[in-house]
């Protein structure tokens with residue numbers, strides 16, 4: 001029985017922290033689908049630089065990822081209803097409330113566990129493990 005996992009995020013400029021998250025999410029099951037957030041749903045931080053299509057293309061190419069899809073514009077649980085995964089893997093600092101997600105899954109009659117991935121520890125001094133840090137560095141050096 002294939003154990004399916006869903007991960008999600010903005011993935012504006014991909015970095016080793018994303019790779020760590022997606023590797024951990026992939027290890028939680030046999031098949032990993034990643035939902036790439038639409039710009040309209042990224043309301044808790046700066047609007048992404050790269051288009052949804054571009055962000056999806058890059059994530060889809062990563063080794064731990066079986067499939068990357070663009071998220072629903074309005075209802076973030078629509079793809080979850082469709083995919084009906086066994087696990088939703090949240091990133092270590094993802095701004096979602098685990099209990100709230102579990103409650104909504106319950107309400108929609110979706111049997112699925114909510115897990116949290118761990119943070120990637122910097123492997124080297126120079127690693128930029130956040131999109132924001134990468135953009136700040138670009139502005140510093142090229143702005």
Ligand SMILES: Cc1cc2nc3c(=O)[nH]c(=O)nc-3n(C[C@H](O)[C@H](O)[C@H](O)COP(=O)(O)O)c2cc1C
Pocket residue numbers: 008009010011035036037038039041042043070071072073075076077078079080088091093094095096101
């Ligand atoms: C269970 C779940 C389902 C999601 N489904 C969608 C979706 O259908 N469409 C979408 O644009 N974003 C979706 N998202 C992503 C959120 O909209 C949010 O933008 C994303 O979690 C951003 O996280 P980040 O700040 O870690 O990148 C989903 C997130 C979760 C936790």
Ligand SMILES: Nc1ncnc2c1ncn2[C@@H]1O[C@H](COP(=O)(O)OP(=O)(O)OP(=O)(O)O)[C@@H](O)[C@H]1O
Pocket residue numbers: 008009010011012016017018020021045090091092093094118119120121129130131132133
């Ligand atoms: N350093 C990291 N270690 C582990 N997971 C990470 C790391 N950075 C991001 N992630 C995870 O990747 C997913 C997508 O994150 P997102 O696209 O918001 O990248 P970000 O680098 O956190 O962005 P920003 O720096 O703009 O907040 C989230 O679940 C997040 O928890």
